[in-house]
Amino acid sequence: MVDLIWLIPIFPLCGAILMLLIGKRLPKAAVNVICVGSVFLSFLLSLGAVIEAHGQPHEVILYTWLPMLKADIGYLLDPLSSVMILVITGIGTLIHLYSTGYMAHEGGYYRFFGYLNLFVFFMLTLVLGNNYVLLFVGWEGVGLCSYLLIGFYFHKKSAGDAGKKAFIVNRVGDWGFIIGMLLLWKLSGSVRFTEIPAALHHYQVETSFGILSIAALCMFIGATGKSAQFPLYVWLPDAMEGPTPVSALIHAATMVTAGVYMIARSSALFHLTPITLSIIAGVGAFTAIFAASIGLVQNDIKRVLAYSTVSQLGFMFMALGVGAYWVAVFHLFTHAFFKALLFLGSGSVIHGMHHEQDMRKMGGLRKYMPYTHATMLIGTLAIAGIPGFAGFFSKEEILTNAFLTSKAVYAVGLITALMTAFYMWRLMRMTFYGEERFDHHHVHPHESPWTMTVPLMLLAAGSALVGWGHHAFEHFLAPVFPVHEPHALDATTGYALLAVAISAGLLGIFLATRFEVKGAIAKVLLNKWYVDEIYDFLFVNGLCKKGGSLLSTFDRTVVDGAVNGAASLTRSESKMLMWWDKWIIDGAVRLSSALVQFSSYPTRFVQTGQVQTYALFVVVGVLVMFGIYVTRS
Amino acid sequence: MQSITTMHYVVLAGALFLIGTMGVLTRRNIVIILMSIELILNAVNINLVTFSRMYGGVQGQVFAIFVIALAVAEAAVGLGILIAMFRNKGTVLADEVDLLKW
Numbered sequence: 001m002v003d004l005i006w007l008i009p010i011f012p013l014c015g016a017i018l019m020l021l022i023g024k025r026l027p028k029a030a031v032n033v034i035c036v037g038s039v040f041l042s043f044l045l046s047l048g049a050v051i052e053a054h055g056q057p058h059e060v061i062l063y064t065w066l067p068m069l070k071a072d073i074g075y076l077l078d079p080l081s082s083v084m085i086l087v088i089t090g091i092g093t094l095i096h097l098y099s100t101g102y103m104a105h106e107g108g109y110y111r112f113f114g115y116l117n118l119f120v121f122f123m124l125t126l127v128l129g130n131n132y133v134l135l136f137v138g139w140e141g142v143g144l145c146s147y148l149l150i151g152f153y154f155h156k157k158s159a160g161d162a163g164k165k166a167f168i169v170n171r172v173g174d175w176g177f178i179i180g181m182l183l184l185w186k187l188s189g190s191v192r193f194t195e196i197p198a199a200l201h202h203y204q205v206e207t208s209f210g211i212l213s214i215a216a217l218c219m220f221i222g223a224t225g226k227s228a229q230f231p232l233y234v235w236l237p238d239a240m241e242g243p244t245p246v247s248a249l250i251h252a253a254t255m256v257t258a259g260v261y262m263i264a265r266s267s268a269l270f271h272l273t274p275i276t277l278s279i280i281a282g283v284g285a286f287t288a289i290f291a292a293s294i295g296l297v298q299n300d301i302k303r304v305l306a307y308s309t310v311s312q313l314g315f316m317f318m319a320l321g322v323g324a325y326w327v328a329v330f331h332l333f334t335h336a337f338f339k340a341l342l343f344l345g346s347g348s349v350i351h352g353m354h355h356e357q358d359m360r361k362m363g364g365l366r367k368y369m370p371y372t373h374a375t376m377l378i379g380t381l382a383i384a385g386i387p388g389f390a391g392f393f394s395k396e397e398i399l400t401n402a403f404l405t406s407k408a409v410y411a412v413g414l415i416t417a418l419m420t421a422f423y424m425w426r427l428m429r430m431t432f433y434g435e436e437r438f439d440h441h442h443v444h445p446h447e448s449p450w451t452m453t454v455p456l457m458l459l460a461a462g463s464a465l466v467g468w469g470h471h472a473f474e475h476f477l478a479p480v481f482p483v484h485e486p487h488a489l490d491a492t493t494g495y496a497l498l499a500v501a502i503s504a505g506l507l508g509i510f511l512a513t514r515f516e517v518k519g520a521i522a523k524v525l526l527n528k529w530y531v532d533e534i535y536d537f538l539f540v541n542g543l544c545k546k547g548g549s550l551l552s553t554f555d556r557t558v559v560d561g562a563v564n565g566a567a568s569l570t571r572s573e574s575k576m577l578m579w580w581d582k583w584i585i586d587g588a589v590r591l592s593s594a595l596v597q598f599s600s601y602p603t604r605f606v607q608t609g610q611v612q613t614y615a616l617f618v619v620v621g622v623l624v625m626f627g628i629y630v631t632r633s
Numbered sequence: 634m635q636s637i638t639t640m641h642y643v644v645l646a647g648a649l650f651l652i653g654t655m656g657v658l659t660r661r662n663i664v665i666i667l668m669s670i671e672l673i674l675n676a677v678n679i680n681l682v683t684f685s686r687m688y689g690g691v692q693g694q695v696f697a698i699f700v701i702a703l704a705v706a707e708a709a710v711g712l713g714i715l716i717a718m719f720r721n722k723g724t725v726l727a728d729e730v731d732l733l734k735w
Contacts, residue, residue: 609734611727612666616658 001048002058005075008045008085009124011038016118023110035113036096039120043089050082055476059130059194069133070190076130080480083329083473084127084261087336091253092120094455098344099245101451102351112152112243119145123254127261132181132191135262139177139226142255143170149250150242162238169235173225177262180218184269187215197268197482206273216269216276219262220283227259229317230287233310234532240302244347247302252309252343253336260316260332264481267325271482281321281405285412288314290529292419296426296517297525300357301346304427308383309339311416315398318413324401326477331394333473334466338382338391341459342424345376348448348456349431356443359427364436368445371453373432375460380428382463384421385505393467396501403497404489414504421508429512642683649676661726663718667711674704 015038023031049058061074077085096116103112119142126138143166151163185191188199206212223229228236239251250256263270263280270277288311295307312335319328350357352369366373382389385396395417403410438445447453489497517525524530649672656669678697685693719725 607734609731611730612658619654619658 001045001052002077003060004045005049005058005077005128006060006062008042008049008075008089009121009128011042011045012117012120012124014038016114016121019110019114019117023114026110028104028109031110031113032100035117036093036100038117039089039096040093042120042124043086043093046082046085046089049077050086053077053082055079055479057194057479061130066133069131069185070192070195071131071133072192073134074130075128076193077128078480079477080261080264080329081127083333083477085124087333088120088123088127088254091336091340091459092123092249094458095245095249095253095340095344098248098347098452098455099243101449102245102347103243104449106243108152112149115145115148115152116246116249119149119250119255123258126258130193132184132193135265136177136181139222139258139262140174142250142258143167143174143226146170146239146250146255149246150239152242152246156241159241162235162241166235166239169232170225173222173232176218176220176225177222180215180220180222183211183215183218184266187211193265196266200268200272203272205271206275209275210273212269213273213276216266216273217279219266219269220276220280223259223263223317224283225259226262227256227313227317228287228310229259229283229313230290231531233287233291234535236310237303237306237528240300240306244302244343244350247306248340248343248347251306252339256309256313257316257332257336260313260320260328263317263320264325264329267481270320271323277321277323278406279321280317281402281409284314284317284319284321285402285409285416286314287311288318288416289412289419290314292416292423294525294528295423296419297522298423299359301349301359301362301427301431302343302357304359304423305339305342305346308342308420308423311420312339312383315395315413315416318402318409319398322401322405322409324397325481326474327394327397327401329477330470330473331398334382334390334394334463337459337462337466338379338389341375341379341456341463342383344452344456344459345372345379348372348452349376351448351452352445353438354443356438359430361438362431363434363438364432365445366432369432369447371447371456375453375456376432377428378460379463380424382467384424384509385417385501387502388464388467390463390465390467392502392505393470396498397470399501400489400494400497414500417501418504418508418511421505422512425509425512426516639683639687642679646676646679646683649673649679661728663711663715663725663727666727667708667715670711671704671708674700 015035018034019026019031026034057076057078059074059076061072063073065071065073096113099112099116103109106112122138122141122145124138126135126142129135129138147163147167150166151160153159154163181191184196187203188196190196190199203212225232236251236256240247242251270280291307291310291314295304295311298304298307312331316328316331316335319325319331348369349362349365349372352365352372353362356362378389382391385392399410399413399417402413516522527533653669653672653674653676656672657666660666660669678700681693681697681700683693685691685697715725718730722730724730
C-alpha cells in the first residue's frame with residue numbers, strides 16, 4: 001500500500017472533477033456518496049499506508065518535472081507527512097459528512113463539494129509532495145480553493161471582498177516563499193526534502209544574519225501569509241464569511257497549518273539560523289497574545305473562533321521558534337481536532353438558530369441542543385488546557401519548551417493561555433448558558449441532524465483522547481527533526497510549571513463566569529486594535545489611492561505628454577509628406593499627362609469623326625500598298 | 634460577231650468597283666453610300682463568277698452566293714442603323730454625324 005500513496009490525492013481529485021463537470025446533473029445523494037466517499041477512501045488508504053510504512057520514509061517518484069531544480073511529481077511518506085495526511089483525510093471526512101447536513105438547503109451544493117474535494121486534493125499534494133516545488137503547487141492550490149470557498153456566497157459583497165482579501169494577503173507572503181525556496185535551492189542544490197538535510201550539513205550554524213538566515217526568513221514570510229501570523233493575519237477573521245464547514249476544514253484544521261508544516265519540514269534549514277528562530281518565536285508569541293486579546297470581546301461566534309485560531313497558530317510558531325518542532329506538529333494535531341470541533345459546533349448552533357451568528361442574541365441553548373453543547377464543552381475544555389484533554393498536553397509542552405528557551409516568550413504564552421480560557425468560556429456562557437436572549441416568536445432553536453452531530457461526537461472523542469499519545473507521538477516524529485536538546489528540567493520546576501499552566505486555564509474560566517472586558521480597552525479590542533484601519537490608511541488609501549493619484553499625474557504629464565508629443569510630431573511630419581505628395585509626386589504625374597496631351601495635338605486633327613474620311617484613308621492606303629506591290633515586282 | 638471574253642467582264646467589274654468607291658467617298662446621303670457599297674460587292678461578284686467560269690470550277694459561284702447573302706445582311710443592319718440615326722439626330726447625311734471625333 002505504501003507504493004500506492006500517489007493514489008491518495010487522486011480520489012478527491014476525481015471527485016472534484018466529476019462534481020465540477022457533471023455535478024449539476026447529479027442528485028444530491030450521488031454527490032454525497034462520491035464526495036464523502038472519495039475522501040474516506042483516501043483516509044483508508046492513508047491509514048493503510050502509514051501502518052505499513054511503520055515510520056520509515058517512503059518516496060515514490062512518478063515523473064521528473066523540472067530536471068534542473070530536481071523537482072519531480074513525487075510523493076514522500078514519512079512520519080511528518082503521515083501525521084498530516086491522517087489529519088487532512090480523517091478530519092476532512094468528518095467535515096465532508098457534516099457538510100452534507102449543514103449545506104443540505106443551500107444552492108450550489110455540488111459546487112461546494114467540488115471545491116471542498118479540490119481543496120483536499122491540493123492539501124494532500126502540499127503535504128505529500130517530496131519537494132518544495134510540488135509543495136508550492138499545493139500551497140497555491142489550497143489558496144485558490146480557500147478563495148473560492150470564502151467567496152462561496154458570492155452574491156454577498158462582503159464574502160467576495162473577504163475572498164479577495166485572503167487571496168491578496170496570501171500573495172504578499174508567497175513572494176517570500178518563492179524567494180526562500182530559490183535561495184534554498186541555490187544553497188543546497190536541490191529542492192527534495194530527502195536531500196536537503198544532507199546538503200546543508202556542511203554549513204555552520206549562523207550566529208550573525210547571513211544568507212541562510214535570509215532564506216529562512218523569506219520562507220517564514222511565506223508561512224506568515226498562509227498561517228495567518230502577524231502582520232499578515234488580517235485575512236483569516238474575514239474568511240469567516242465562507243460556510244462554517246469551510247472555516248473548520250480550511251481555516252482551522254488544515255490549510256492554515258500549512259505554514260507550520262512547511263517550517264517543520266524545513267527544520268534542517270531553520271536549525272542553522274538561531275536568529276530567524278528567535279524572530280519566529282517572537283512573532284508567534286506576539287500573534288498569540290494579540291489575537292487572543294481581540295478574541296476577548298468579539299460578539300460574532302465565528303470571529304471569536306477565528307481569532308482563537310490565529311492565536312493558536314501563534315502558539316505553534318512559538319513552539320517552532322524555540323526549536324521544539326515535534327511539539328508544534330503535536331499542537332497542530334490536537335488543535336485540528338478541537339478547533340474543527342468548535343467550528344463545527346458553532347456551525348451547528350448557527351444552523352439551529354437560523355443563521356444567527358451574534359452571541360448577544362443567543363443564550364440558554366443548552367436545553368435545545370444537548371449534543372452540540374456537550375461536544376462543544378469538551379472542545380472548550382481541550383483548548384483551555386484543562387488536564388486530561390488534548391489541548392492540555394500540547395500547550396503544556398509548548399510552555400515548558402518556551403520556559404527553557406526564553407522566559408519572556410513563556411510569560412506571553414502563559415497570559416495567552418489565560419486569555420484563551422477566558423474567551424472560550426465567555427463564548428460558552430453567552431451561547432449555551434444564562435437567559436435566552438433570542439426572539440422566541442421567530443427563532444426556534446433545534447438540534448442538528450445526525451450527519452452533523454456524529455462528526456461532532458467523533459471529534460469530541462478525539463479532542464478528549466488524542467493528547468494521551470504524546471510520548472508515542474514524540475517517538476514517531478523524532479527521526480524527522482534535528483536533535484533537540486533534552487529537557488534540562490528538574491522535577492520540582494516541572495510540577496510548578498504544570499501547576500501554573502493549569503491554574504492559568506482555570507483562572508481564565510473563573511474570570512469569564514464573572515467578568516466582561518469593559519470600557520476603553522474593550523472598544524480598542526472590539527475594533528481589533530484598528531489594524532484594518534491602519535492597513536487601510538497605509539496601504540489601501542496611502543499606497544494605492546495617493547500613489548494612484550501620483551501615478552495619474554505622472555500619466556497625464558509624462559505618459560500623455562509623450563503620446564501627444566509623438567502625435568504632433570507625426571502631424572507635422574505628415575504635413576511635409578503631404579506637400580511632397582501634392583507637388584512632387586502628383587506634379588510628375590500631371591507633367592507626364594500634359595506632355596502626352598501636348599504631343600497629341602498634331603495627330604488629333606486626323607480624327608474628324610466622319611465615316612467617309614476614314615473610308616478615304618482605307619482607299620488611299622489600299623492604293624498605296626497596291627502601288628508599292630506593282631512597283632516592286 | 635466578236636464574242637464576250639473574260640477581259641470584258643473584268644473591265645465591267647473594275648468600272649463598277651470604281652463607281653461604287655467614288656460613290657462611297659463622295660456622296661453625303663447614307664442611303665446612297667449603302668447603294669454604292671452594293672455596287673462594290675456586285676463588282677466583286679462579277680469577278681468571282683467570271684473567273685469561276687474561266688477555270689471551270691464552281692467555288693467562285695458558291696462564293697458569289699455567300700457574298701449576296703452577306704450583302705443582304707449588311708444592308709439590313711446598315712438600314713437599321715440609318716433609321717436609328719434618323720430618329721436620334723434627324724438627319725441621314727454622313728458629314729453631319731461626327732460622334733467619333735476626338
